[in-house]
Amino acid sequence: MAKEYLDSANMASRDMDFPMFSNKIALAETQILKKEKNFAQAIKLLEDNVAYLQSLNLRESQLDTYDELFQLYKETGDAENSLLYFEKYTQLKDSLQQELNTGKLNVLRVEHNYNQVVSDLEKTETQLALASEAQKRIKHRNYFVIGLAGLIILFSVFMFYRQRKLNLARRAVLESKQEVLNVKQQALDNKVRFKNKQITDFAIHISEKNELLENIKSKLKSIKVTNDTYKEIVNDTMHFINNDIEQNKEKIQLYQQVNETTDSFRAKINEMYKNLSDKEKKVATMLRLGQSSKQIALQLNISAASVDNYRYTIRKKMNIPKGESLKMFIQNI
Structure with a gap:
């Protein structure tokens, strides 16, 4: 079954x-x-x-x-x-x-x-992630560089206009200083012209005085004096007149030298030593003429010690080496 x-x-x-x-x-x-x-x-x-x-x-x-x-x-x-x-x-x-x-x-x-494919995929994904991060970093860095470049350009433009403004301000200050210097130079030129006129007037006055003394001298020569006492007086007077005439000639010659020296020497030191004061320039001019500190003090109505201080300041401002004569240095300018 x-x-x-x-x-x-x-x-x-x-x-x-x-x-x-x-x-x-x-x-x-x-x-x-x-x-x-x-x-x-x-x-x-x-x-x-x-x-x-x-x-x-x-x-x-x-x-x-x-x-x-x-x-x-x-x-x-x-x-x-x-x-x-x-x-x-x-x-x-x-x-x-x-x-x-x-x-x-x-x-x-x-x-x-x-597993190998999965590993390769994971590596690829990791590499892609790293590449993406690197690309992001590069992108951010490019943004940073562009921003920094923009800031640098803005700063450069700002500094350019600021420097331009400063240059204009400096130019205005220099022009103002130049105008002041021109005014001072014009005042100094006027003063020099006035002094030259005074020297000229003084020279004319001395010449007229010398002519008068020559006339007096001629008159005295024409007088016949028999008395020895009067004769001595006349001779002393003649001697005094001769000395005065010689002194006046020396003064005329000195002032002419001062005039000539002032015109050329002043122009040189004004160009070469702009840091000298007017009083220091006067002392330097007189030193060039060979005058002593005592003579300079009498003419400028100051003490001899003040003249020595001016000499020290002039030496320092002209950068004269130690041991070199101030008078010889000035005369060689």
């Missing part, structure tokens, strides 16, 4: 294309036939099942069938067929094991490749 049920189930599974289920039914039916000692029918059933499984290339199912055939032929004492199916079982098992190992190896390779 069970065998008939298994036969119908086997046929149904093959019709419905369930080979795995059909193989299990064939093995179960084989167990029933073994109990009935119907080994021949059991072997035939399994060999038909093997052919069916080979047509479908179900190698795992064939392995169980080969093992069962090996056991059946062994029980029937058919050593040759028993060995045959044992070898098929062993070969198929080794082949399946090799395929399994190969599959595992392929799985491991695929897994390794997958």
